[in-house]
Amino acid sequence: MDEYPEPVHELAAGALDLRAELSEFLRTRRARLKPEDVGLPDYGRYRRVPGLRREELAQLAGVSVAYYTRLEQGNGRHVSPEVLDAIARALRLSDAEHAHLTHLAKPKQKKPAGRTQQVRGPLRTLLDTMDGVPAILVGRRSDILVWNRMAAAVFGDWAELPAREQNWARLVFLRTEYRDLFVDWEHKASDVVAQLRMDAGSHPNDPRLSALVGELSVKSEEFRRLWATHDVKEKCHGIQRLHHPLVGELDLRLESFHQADDHEQMLVTYHAEPNSPSAEALRLLASWGADATRAGTSTPSARTA
Secondary structure: OEEEOOOOOOOOOOOOOHHHHHHHHHHHHHHOOOHHHHOOOOOOOOOOOOOOOHHHHHHHHOOOHHHHHHHHOOOOOOOOHHHHHHHHHHOOOOHHHHHHHHHHHOOOOOOOOOOOEEEOHHHHHHHHHOOOOOEEEEOHHHEEEEEOHHHHHHHOOHHHOOHHHOEHHHHHHHOHHHHHHEOOHHHHHHHHHHHHHHHHHHOOOOHHHHHHHHHHHHHOHHHHHHHOOOOOOOOOEEEEEEEEOOOEEEEEEEEEEEEOOEEEEEEEEEEOOOOOHHHHHHHHHHHHHHHHOOOOOOOOOOEOO
């Protein structure tokens, strides 16, 4: 089995504080709801807290105010799955948010987070054979594990970068060329942070993730702002609009697929509508080969560091 070596980070001293994360996540989810959103009366214009009060949320979830208060203070050790389900419904959580709440309140023992991320040989072959379709295999912490020639033509040849820089979060927040590449950079940045939050909830003791979050928090004001929202989501599909330096505007459809034997690895593909200007632009990039890569080098096969 092929292996992708972990990027070398300086290990963070501490791990994620699950109690603080649970507290802030519940507080921010409650703050975004208004009484009228959940069918409750609003008795006046002036409310001391944004969104729902704790007693209103407890009423909706069918639990006591004291019980919910303890949970929002980070004391989730003895909470039952049924109560978590009721609170998730009351807060109108998405499936991803519900899963994140469960990870924070009732963490499970997982495989060591620092283990090597492995890439199966057939996956590399699959990416190589996807001619004309940019394809990327993304792992934990938004690490870019494998990509094909068309992905290099669209996003740049990451083989030119050190292994630790082959990471979506570092690319989006620390490299200025990616601000120009993504038409809606803010949306892309929000997606990256929301996925990192999911990873943090699943792997609170991952020192490399802690180091990554710490580095980005120091170097990027935008990252700090987005991280503080506690938003979580998984990007499954959608439209990715790019401004490529050679072919101009690209409107690509993003589709992502979790690996059946490793849910932490996601295959992400990008394709254009048939007979569209974006489809023609992709054909041009494919025909130009090495000249199409923004780093100036070609990737004749799926590459890793």
